[in-house]
Structures are given as C-alpha cells and as structure tokens.
Amino acid sequence: MKLNEKYEPVIGLEVHAQLLTRTKAFCGCSTEFGVEPNSNVCPVCLGMPGSLPVLNINLVDFVLRMGLAVGCTIAPRSVFARKNYFYPDLPKGYQISQYEEPICTHGSVEIDLDDTARKTIGITRIHMEEDAGKSIHDLDVDTLVDVNRCGVPLIEIVSEPDLRSPREAYLYLSRIRQIVTYLGICDGNMEEGSLRCDANVSVRLRGTTAFGTKTEVKNMNSFRNVERALEYEINRQIQLIEDGGTVVQESLLWDANQNVALPMRSKEEAHDYRYFPDPDLVPVLVDERWSARLREELPELPGPRRDRFVAELGLPRYDADVLTVDKGVADYVERTLAALAADPLARRENAKAVSNWVMTDVLRVVSEKKLPIAEFPVTPHHLAAMIGLIQKGTISGKMAKEVFEEMVATREHPGVIVDRKGLVQVSDAGAIEKVVDEVIAGNAMQVQKYLGGNDKVFAFFVGETMKIMKGKANPKVVNEVLRRKLDSMKR
Numbered sequence: 001m002k003l004n005e006k007y008e009p010v011i012g013l014e015v016h017a018q019l020l021t022r023t024k025a026f027c028g029c030s031t032e033f034g035v036e037p038n039s040n041v042c043p044v045c046l047g048m049p050g051s052l053p054v055l056n057i058n059l060v061d062f063v064l065r066m067g068l069a070v071g072c073t074i075a076p077r078s079v080f081a082r083k084n085y086f087y088p089d090l091p092k093g094y095q096i097s098q099y100e101e102p103i104c105t106h107g108s109v110e111i112d113l114d115d116t117a118r119k120t121i122g123i124t125r126i127h128m129e130e131d132a133g134k135s136i137h138d139l140d141v142d143t144l145v146d147v148n149r150c151g152v153p154l155i156e157i158v159s160e161p162d163l164r165s166p167r168e169a170y171l172y173l174s175r176i177r178q179i180v181t182y183l184g185i186c187d188g189n190m191e192e193g194s195l196r197c198d199a200n201v202s203v204r205l206r207g208t209t210a211f212g213t214k215t216e217v218k219n220m221n222s223f224r225n226v227e228r229a230l231e232y233e234i235n236r237q238i239q240l241i242e243d244g245g246t247v248v249q250e251s252l253l254w255d256a257n258q259n260v261a262l263p264m265r266s267k268e269e270a271h272d273y274r275y276f277p278d279p280d281l282v283p284v285l286v287d288e289r290w291s292a293r294l295r296e297e298l299p300e301l302p303g304p305r306r307d308r309f310v311a312e313l314g315l316p317r318y319d320a321d322v323l324t325v326d327k328g329v330a331d332y333v334e335r336t337l338a339a340l341a342a343d344p345l346a347r348r349e350n351a352k353a354v355s356n357w358v359m360t361d362v363l364r365v366v367s368e369k370k371l372p373i374a375e376f377p378v379t380p381h382h383l384a385a386m387i388g389l390i391q392k393g394t395i396s397g398k399m400a401k402e403v404f405e406e407m408v409a410t411r412e413h414p415g416v417i418v419d420r421k422g423l424v425q426v427s428d429a430g431a432i433e434k435v436v437d438e439v440i441a442g443n444a445m446q447v448q449k450y451l452g453g454n455d456k457v458f459a460f461f462v463g464e465t466m467k468i469m470k471g472k473a474n475p476k477v478v479n480e481v482l483r484r485k486l487d488s489m490k491r
C-alpha cells in the first residue's frame with residue numbers, strides 16, 4: 001500500500017486578508033502602499049501614551065460583508081482584545097485583535113472538486129484585527145523598521161480542519177480570494193501580501209477519527225507555494241511516523257527557494273499572549289438592521305454566478321469557470337451580451353460567441369499587457385458591435401481577428417476600422433459565382449479528379465477562389481457555390 005493511501009492529511013487554513021479601507025483600523029492615517037517608510041503614522045498607531053484608538057466603521061462593514069457572504073452567524077456584540085507580545089515592528093507592545101468574542105462564526109464555503117463533486121468547508125470564525133509593521137533585515141545596515149503598516153485593518157478567516165489534500169486547500173484558498181475580490185474588500189494579491197495564508201497540518205491513519213499532532217506552516221506567499229509547502233509537510237510527517245518518530249507541535253517557515261519548511265520556534269501557547277479585552281475600545285454592537293442592509297447589498301457571488309452562466313446562458317462549465325474567476329471579467333461578459341442580445345432566442349448563441357472572444361482574445365491581451373479588465377481598450381459595446389458584424393456576414397471571422405487587434409491598438413469602433421481598411425466581406429453570390437466559374441474553367445485536371453471522387457481537391461477550389469477575391473469572399477457562400485457548381489457537373 002502506498003503511504004499516501006495509508007495516511008490521510010488533515011488541513012485547516014488561517015487566511016489574513018488586508019482590507020481596502022482608505023484609512024487604518026483605529027486612526028485616520030492613510031493605508032496607501034509604497035510610500036516613504038514611517039510616513040503614514042500618528043500617535044495612535046505608534047501607541048504613544050495617552051493616545052486613544054477610534055474604530056473605523058468601514059472595517060466593521062467589510063468584515064460583516066465577508067461574514068454574510070459565507071453564511072456566518074453575526075454576533076450582536078463582539079469585543080476587541082489585546083494580543084500582547086514584544087517585537088520591534090510593534091511599537092504598542094500588543095496587537096488589537098479579537099479573541100473570545102469574534103464578530104462572525106460558523107460559516108462555510110463550497111469548493112468544486114471536479115465537474116460534479118462539491119464539498120463544503122466549514123469556517124470556524126472571522127475576526128477583525130490590525131497589522132503589525134515590517135522589519136527590514138536585508139539592507140546592508142542594521143535592521144530597519146517601517147511602521148507604516150501598523151494599524152492597517154485585516155480580517156482573519158479561520159477554516160475548520162475540513163481540508164483533506166493540498167489540492168483542496170488550493171481550491172479553498174482560491175474560493176476565498178474570489179469572494180473577497182467580488183466583495184471589493186481586498187485586492188486578493190498574495191504575492192504582494194494582501195492575502196496571507198498559514199496552514200495547520202496533521203496526518204492520521206485512514207479510517208481513524210482522532211487528529212494527529214499538528215504543525216503550523218507559514219510564509220506561503222503564492223497559491224503554488226501553498227500546494228507545494230503542504231505536500232512537503234504531509235510527506236515529512238508521514239515519513240517521520242513511518243520511521244518510528246513522533247510529530248512535534250511547532251511552527252515551520254516555508255522556504256520557496258529551497259522547497260523546504262524549516263522550524264521557526266516552538267508553538268506559543270495561547271496564554272503566552274495574555275489576551276485580555278482592550279479597555280480603550282467599546283464592544284462592537286451590530287443590530288439586525290445593519291446586517292440586513294449589508295445582506296441586501298451583497299453582489300452575486302462567484303459560485304452562484306458560475307452556475308447561472310451554465311444554466312441560463314448555456315455555457316460549458318469550463319467557460320463559466322474561466323469567465324467568473326474575476327468579477328470584472330464576468331461583468332464584461334454580461335455587458336457585451338446585453339449590448340448584443342436583441343433577440344432572447346439568440347442569447348445562448350451570443351453567449352458562446354462572446355465567451356470564445358473573451359477567453360481567447362480578451363483575456364490573452366489582458367494578461368499580456370497586465371491590464372485590469374476595467375482598463376481594457378475594447379469596451380463591451382465595441383466587442384458586441386464587432387460580433388454583430390460577423391453575425392451579419394459583413395466581416396469574416398478571420399477579418400475580425402484583424403479588426404480586434406486594431407481595436408486594441410486604437411480604441412476605435414469596429415465599424416470605423418472596417419471602413420478604413422476596406423475589410424468588407426463579399427457575400428453576394430452573383431459576384432462569387434463569376435469567380436468560381438473562372439476557377440472551374442481554368443483547372444480542368446482538378447475538376448476531373450473531383451468528379452472521379454477525390455473530395456480532397458475541393459479545398460484547392462476554395463483556396464483558388466479566395467486567392468482571386470483577396471480573402472474577402474464569405475467562405476460559407478464560396479463553399480456553397482462551389483459544391484453546387486461542381487456537383488451539377490457530375491450528372
């Protein structure tokens with residue numbers, strides 16, 4: 001029996017999302033990223049004696065949106081706590097967080113294991129907290145400290161230990177990222193640290209229910225690293241147990257360059273932090289009206305939107321997945337479709353046409369140019385106009401590719417480009433017939449082959465006709481005319 005059939009991994013994730021509020025959690029300092037070190041600070045976020053924190057209402061709005069989106073119970077009363085520890089990048093000597101009374105509890109998200117199987121992953125809690133500063137060790141001087149990030153609002157989303165493989169952890173994290181970006185509360189960028197993930201990992205013999213001793217893996221700063229780090233740690237634990245050892249509860253730091261997770265420090269017990277309710281902050285009271293208003297304002301979430309793209313627009317599951325990863329892209333698709341769909345019966349056909357253009361051309365250019373979709377040079381209206389030109393037979397699919405590239409370069413309406421470049425397709429059967437007659441008359445040998453049953457030579461006639469018509473003939477009409485003319489010679 002293979003070892004990974006003998007053992008079952010048990011994984012829980014703690015995800016920190018940095019919120020897109022304009023100001024910090026408990027003061028009016030800006031949260032802007034990349035400014036001069038130690039410039040976004042004030043007595044409150046530096047923890048000067050006598051200063052008092054004031055809660056940023058947007059922090060509560062944002063955490064509530066997340067809690068409601070994943071079906072959490074919202075606590076009518078929750079409390080901020082101080083998490084005490086000393087570190088140079090934490091001038092206050094404690095971090096404001098929530099401990100015994102978090103604002104959101106008992107939610108869940110669904111992940112798609114494959115085309116048909118879904119799995120529900122429990123969310124234990126979501127709480128509010130503030131970020132710490134940053135120590136800079138890698139400059140050629142003593143350690144430097146930048147406290148701009150002190151007090152930047154975060155939410156921590158703690159999952160149940162429901163994940164059973166690195167793949168499931170990856171899918172769960174992707175879904176969390178999708179939800180926070182759909183809600184507009186976090187930009188979801190893992191590489192830049194707006195989304196951070198720590199994992200609790202243990203293994204047990206399959207069929208048993210007791211949990212094994214867990215370790216905590218930190219510093220997995222990309223989706224790929226999460227999967228790789230978890231695979232590494234699961235294999236390490238299995239090997240250790242197989243060799244007669246025991247797993248020690250500890251924190252490990254993932255080193256992406258060497259592909260190893262190395263011990264950080266022995267796990268602090270919770271009481272080491274001496275959590276206690278923050279005496280400077282009043283409890284947060286959320287009434288039913290507040291939750292109800294936010295619940296009403298929730299956007300359509302990624303899972304339901306994907307399902308609707310399949311059910312209502314008739315798109316293949318694969319298309320629907322790709323098109324709903326990013327809310328901006330899904331909006332782009334729907335706006336294009338709205339600009340196209342005059343006839344409700346044509347809606348499904350239009351949806352597939354839009355999907356093809358977005359998946360192959362729009363997303364290609366977006367990733368090449370590293371553009372957010374909102375800044376994409378081809379507007380939904382222009383893309384719809386171009387698809388309309390293809391549907392009307394004005395331009396061929398091939399011409400459309402040329403028109404599209406020009407639209408990206410110039411931001412012009414496709415009609416303007418078609419006129420300027422003279423890219424109009426000839427669909428007039430009379431004009432095409434004339435050329436076809438010419439081609440048939442000039443290639444007696446190929447005609448004999450065709451009449452003798454060699455169907456491959458048909459492509460030759462299409463090619464010759466298109467060549468004479470400089471590629472502007474409607475290929476569908478060319479095919480029809482050629483078939484008709486050649487087949488009539490058989491009798």
Ligand SMILES: [Zn+2]
Nearest residue numbers: 027029042045
């Ligand atoms: Zn401040």
